Amino acid sequence: MPSSNQKHAIIYRMVMPDHLCPFGLKSKDLLEQKGFKVEDHHLETREQTDEFQQQHNVDTTPQTWINDERIGGYDELREYFGKQVKGSDETSYTPVIAIFGLSFFMALAISWAAYDSIFTVRAIEWFISVAMCLLAVQKLQDIESFSTMFLNYDLLAQRWVRYGYLYPFGEALAGVLMISGAMIWLSAPVALFIGSIGAFSVFKAVYIDKRELKCACVGGDSNVPLGFISLTENLMMVAMGLWMLIK
Structure with a gap:
């Protein structure tokens, strides 16, 4: 220095x-x-x-x-000058934190615009559904790269490759419909289906097979490690699907 x-x-x-x-x-x-x-x-x-x-x-x-x-x-x-320099292969949770953080504040903004309050149940629903849309956008930017990375761990995609191409569209569709509250008969089962398969696939790959993989949740070129955050994304979709069906 x-x-x-x-x-x-x-x-x-x-x-x-x-x-x-x-x-x-x-x-x-x-x-x-x-x-x-x-x-x-x-x-x-x-x-x-x-x-x-x-x-x-x-x-x-x-x-x-x-x-x-x-x-x-x-x-x-x-x-x-002692500043951190990230390597090209270095894993990072920054993309996920950015997406969930922005989704949270967007949900609060929508809730305030609709109800003059941020303390609403709909704010929580909007948080999850907006996050689903933003995550889908990341995947849809390069669906070929996403599907390739997705095949490393998703059990349904490994049996039916086309599922890796359909997944982002399903996530986006469910997220958009849940934001509006329309066609819950379609959005809730879709979220429940892809979330359940995703959660089981991640759990098996990380906690049973002990594999060290990168998560395709924010696109096929991400350095986000597959693990707790990836599992949380899928469990949020499961919870949202169940909640929308129950209510």
Whole structure:
């Protein structure tokens, strides 16, 4: 870590008419946040960039120097300042937390708009149904990748591959209908069906077979570990399906 009087940095970054390097901007901003005076050098052509990379034996830009020591690119600069750098294969619950958090506040907003109160039973129903819709959106962005990851653990999809393609549409349909309160005769059984199969599949894969897998709940390119959160998603759908049928 630099001491308090080491406040000068040099950065080389691509600033071209058709490309402004975002990591260069992030590196410069991070240095300025840390109180550094930045000597900012622009690489304005592909030729300048290639020559710079060859001269310094580096493969990427931006590149930062502090006190004549080359730190490297944006990730290396973050590490230099003690900030966490997430690896490409590192698991994270951030996508799930974001979806459930936003669903919760959207449910409260809808409840307030409809009833002038956030303390309603419908707020809980909207929370689950909105979350189902947002989770379905993540899957539908790349249904091919989702279905591939889903096949790793879902028991019905392993027997009938097409189920992996139908699942996101079922989740979205049930979520939309439950938001409106319409066609409960359809939405509740769908949620109950896919939630029950999903819960059993996750429980078997994680707690019986002890497999370490990634969850397809937020799409096929996610790094969310299959486990308690995945089980909770499915149990929420089961609970919602049962509740809508009972009421």
